[in-house]
Amino acid sequence: MARALINVPGQARRGEIIEIKTLISHVMETGHRRTEAGAPIARDIIRQFVCTYNGAEVFRADLHPAIAANPFLVFSTVATESGTLTFTWTGDNGFSVTESAAITVS
Amino acid sequence: MDRRAFLRTAGAGLGLVSIVAVRPAGATPERMQAAIRRVVGSAPVTPGRVKLEVPPLSENGHAVPLTVSVESPMTEADHVRAVHVFTEINPLPDVATFRFSPRSGRARVSTRVRLANTQTVVAIGELSNGSFWSDRATVVVTLAACLEGPL
Numbered sequence: 001m002a003r004a005l006i007n008v009p010g011q012a013r014r015g016e017i018i019e020i021k022t023l024i025s026h027v028m029e030t031g032h033r034r035t036e037a038g039a040p041i042a043r044d045i046i047r048q049f050v051c052t053y054n055g056a057e058v059f060r061a062d063l064h065p066a067i068a069a070n071p072f073l074v075f076s077t078v079a080t081e082s083g084t085l086t087f088t089w090t091g092d093n094g095f096s097v098t099e100s101a102a103i104t105v106s
Numbered sequence: 107m108d109r110r111a112f113l114r115t116a117g118a119g120l121g122l123v124s125i126v127a128v129r130p131a132g133a134t135p136e137r138m139q140a141a142i143r144r145v146v147g148s149a150p151v152t153p154g155r156v157k158l159e160v161p162p163l164s165e166n167g168h169a170v171p172l173t174v175s176v177e178s179p180m181t182e183a184d185h186v187r188a189v190h191v192f193t194e195i196n197p198l199p200d201v202a203t204f205r206f207s208p209r210s211g212r213a214r215v216s217t218r219v220r221l222a223n224t225q226t227v228v229a230i231g232e233l234s235n236g237s238f239w240s241d242r243a244t245v246v247v248t249l250a251a252c253l254e255g256p257l
Contacts, residue, residue: 017211059206066202067201067219075210078210
């Protein structure tokens with residue numbers, strides 16, 4: 001199970017732009033490397049990251065092998081209402097991790 | 107060979123090596139252009155509005171910090187739809203596509219990328235009115251994220 005770290009402010013004022021940081025453990029194997037015996041190592045990457053805010057998509061990233069191992073993303077959203085931010089990473093070999101964070105908007 | 111002559115030769119050799127190392131950043135390879143064309147189609151790409159922040163020199167090509175931001179009011183009528191990042195001589199030109207909406211508040215994203223060598227990185231901003239803007243930066247990589255070897 002991949003470990004994900006999420007940094008979301010717990011509280012915000014309505015209309016404030018908040019910064020979100022996410023980090024997930026993943027090798028992001030490029031598919032370009034070979035073993036010492038010369039056999040190609042199959043690609044194994046996270047292809048997509050989606051962040052939704054109470055069900056509405058606010059940010060999405062399509063990733064390629066050029067993203068470093070343990071993908072780290074910093075982005076922002078407008079604090080519109082109290083609720084839940086959901087983060088989903090999907091990738092090769094059926095990789096899928098979903099995490100969520102609560103936010104209180106006053 | 108006396109000491110002075112040796113130093114002179116060694117110095118010339120070093121100079122030559124550094125020129126060779128920096129050289130690949132020169133021309134923009136066609137593969138990156140083709141990848142950019144796949145995204146923008148036949149639309150013109152204008153330099154400006156996009157700000158690509160990467161270190162001018164990176165010791166480790168396995169994780170180079172990269173930040174892209176685009177000036178925009180991020181309203182329903184005028185916002186940034188996406189930012190596309192490309193590299194010149196990585197095995198694949200595509201790095202990532204980031205998609206925004208007015209709910210994003212601002213069009214700014216940071217991540218860490220792999221760079222196979224010293225090369226130019228290009229960021230293209232796609233606006234809601236269909237226009238494309240770009241910025242580019244060259245990163246000198248001392249330890250390349252090469253194809254062999256452990257991570």
